[in-house]
Amino acid sequence: xxxxxxxxxxxxxxxxxxxxxxxxxxxxxxxxxxxxxxxxxxxxxxxxxxxxxxxxxxxxxxxxxxxxxxxxxxxxxxxxxxxxx
Ligand SMILES: [Zn+2]
Numbered sequence: 001x002x003x004x005x006x007x008x009x010x011x012x013x014x015x016x017x018x019x020x021x022x023x024x025x026x027x028x029x030x031x032x033x034x035x036x037x038x039x040x041x042x043x044x045x046x047x048x049x050x051x052x053x054x055x056x057x058x059x060x061x062x063x064x065x066x067x068x069x070x071x072x073x074x075x076x077x078x079x080x081x082x083x084x085x
Contacts, residue, residue: 001064004068008058018067025043053067
């Protein structure tokens with residue numbers, strides 16, 4: 001993840017609270033007749049070039065770049081009239 005400001009492009013009120021969504025792959029074996037799962041292997045994290053970020057306010061999910069671009073378009077102003085989001 002990049003050390004850049006985020007700004008949610010959906011609700012446009014959140015610059016602070018996010019979660020990162022990581023994908024895992026986990027192979028398993030199935031019983032061919034009953035369909036039941038007979039064995040689970042250990043999960044492996046799938047390396048992703050660009051992490052998926054979720055806004056914890058509106059639950060919008062998107063590529064990290066969308067959050068960074070939105071922050072660049074609407075940078076946080078240090079003026080007293082701007083709400084401190
Ligand atoms: Zn949001």
